Amino acid sequence: xxxxxxxxxxxxxxxxxxxxxxxxxxxxxxxxxxxxxxxxxxxxxxxxxxxxxxxxxxxxxxxxxxxxxxxxxxxxxxxxxxxxxxxxxxxxxxxxxxxxxxxxxxxxxxxxxxxxxxxxxxxxxxxxxxxxxxxxxxxxxxxxxxxxxxxxxxxxxxxxxxxxxxxxxxxxxxxxxxxxxxxxxxxxxxxxxxxxxxxxxxxxxxxxxxxxxxxxxxxxxxxxxxxxxxxxxxxxxxxxxxxxxxxxxxxxxxxxxxxxxxxxxxxx
Ligand code: ADP
Numbered sequence: 300x301x302x303x304x305x306x307x308x309x310x311x312x313x314x315x316x317x318x319x320x321x322x323x324x325x326x327x328x329x330x331x332x333x334x335x336x337x338x339x340x341x342x343x344x345x346x347x348x349x350x351x352x353x354x355x356x357x358x359x360x361x362x363x364x365x366x367x368x369x370x371x372x373x374x375x376x377x378x379x380x381x382x383x384x385x386x387x388x389x390x391x392x393x394x395x396x397x398x399x400x401x402x403x404x405x406x407x408x409x410x411x412x413x414x415x416x417x418x419x420x421x422x423x424x425x426x427x428x429x430x431x432x433x434x435x436x437x438x439x440x441x442x443x444x445x446x447x448x449x450x451x452x453x454x455x456x457x458x459x460x461x462x463x464x465x466x467x468x469x470x471x472x473x474x475x476x477x478x479x480x481x482x483x484x485x486x487x488x489x490x491x492x493x494x495x496x497x498x499x500x501x502x503x504x505x506x507x508x509x510x511x512x513x514x515x516x517x518x519x520x521x522x523x524x525x526x527x528x529x530x531x532x533x534x535x536x537x538x539x540x541x542x543x544x545x546x547x548x549x550x551x552x553x554x555x556x557x558x559x560x561x562x563x564x565x566x567x
Contacts (some may be wrong), residue, residue, distance in 0.1 A: 335502040339382055339517070343375035378514070385518040389501070392445060392525040399554050400442035400530060406479050406550075407432040409443065410471050413450045424458040424467070432471040436479050440553035441530050449526040452519040453483040453546050459513045461485035461543070474549050478532075482547040489540040498536060499524035523548075530554050 350368045358364050414430040450469070457467040465486035474480045490498065490505060497503045502517040504510040510517060523546075527534045531554035538544040 332501055336382075336386060339502065340379060343378045346375050347372050378511075381514065382516045382518075385516045385522065388448060389518060389522055389525065392522065392529065395442075396525065396529055399556060400445070401440060402443055403438040404441040404443050404446060405438050406446075406471055406481065407434065407436055409447060409450065410469055410481070413447060413454065414469065416451075417454065422458065424461070424463065427461070427465065428454060428458065428467045428469065430469040430471075433473065436471060436473055437552065439479055439550055441550065442526075445526045445529065446550075449523050449548065450481065450483075452523050453481075453548075456519055456546070457483050457485035457487070457544070459515065461487040465543075476549075476551065478549060478551040480547060480549045482545055484543065484545045486543040489542055489544055490536070490538040491540055492538075495536055495538065499534070531557075 350372050353359075354365060354368055358368070410430050410432045414428060417425045417428055454467065454469060461467055468482075468484040470480075470482045470484070472480050472482075494503075494505050498505075499520045501521040504515065504517050507517075524534060527548055527550075530550050532548055532550040535547045535549070536544070537547075
């Protein structure tokens with residue numbers, strides 16, 4: 300609800316009450332977000348506390364049990380750490396959404412760098428990733444760190460949800476509009492069409508159990524969406540169940556300011 304005071308012609312003050320459903324929806328999303336984030340943190344925290352209490356009893360005297368429990372607690376703590384890092388990234392990107400990015404970014408170099416980092420990390424499927432960057436793509440104006448995170452999230456998902464042993468391709472090509480198109484292609488189980496419109500919502504997962512067991516926070520694509528919006532780009536998701544998924548980001552050469560910040564309201 301929004302209340303506005305307006306001065307009427309005769310000097311009387313008139314109160315307009317209107318249901319700003321847009322504000323109501325944003326507020327509901329904020330409340331849901333806080334509830335979801337708290338729930339996601341509460342589960343691993345409860346598990347860690349449970350194990351600490353058990354270790355504090357006689358179970359802690361057995362070295363094998365102690366070792367096993369400590370490993371579980373470490374995994375849970377890492378899960379909380381990933382979640383907190385993603386929450387912080389999201390709020391940083393959101394805080395900057397009205398400030399246009401302003402660094403020259405060589406996307407070819409960025410793609411090579413992300414691929415090299417992945418190979419170095421020794422992640423389970425890193426060997427399946429190949430990066431193909433068409434040479435001669437001009438620099439774009441952007442935020443290098445945010446674009447790097449966007450690419451990490453997209454490639455990370457392709458590695459998580461692609462079938463083991465199948466290739467993951469990262470392609471960088473010029474876009475007809477003078478910008479660039481980055482796409483990440485996997486051969487995985489794909490995503491059923493009814494899920495596609497909601498994938499970039501915070502904490503939306505097609506299969507929550509699978510996402511969690513693969514180390515997902517449910518925030519990766521929400522971060523991608525915010526980075527793309529800040530760069531005035533576009534995210535296209537195409538997927539076929541049983542075949543695979545392509546996530547393509549088109550970035551303009553330089554993002555242009557919007558006429559009014561209200562046009563850029565992020566609602567998810
Ligand atoms: P998560 O941390 O769960 O991976 P994301 O926000 O990155 O969260 O993705 C949201 C959901 O979208 C995932 O849980 C998964 O169900 C689906 N998804 C994302 N990328 C892919 C992909 N490449 N192939 C199949 N499903 C995907």
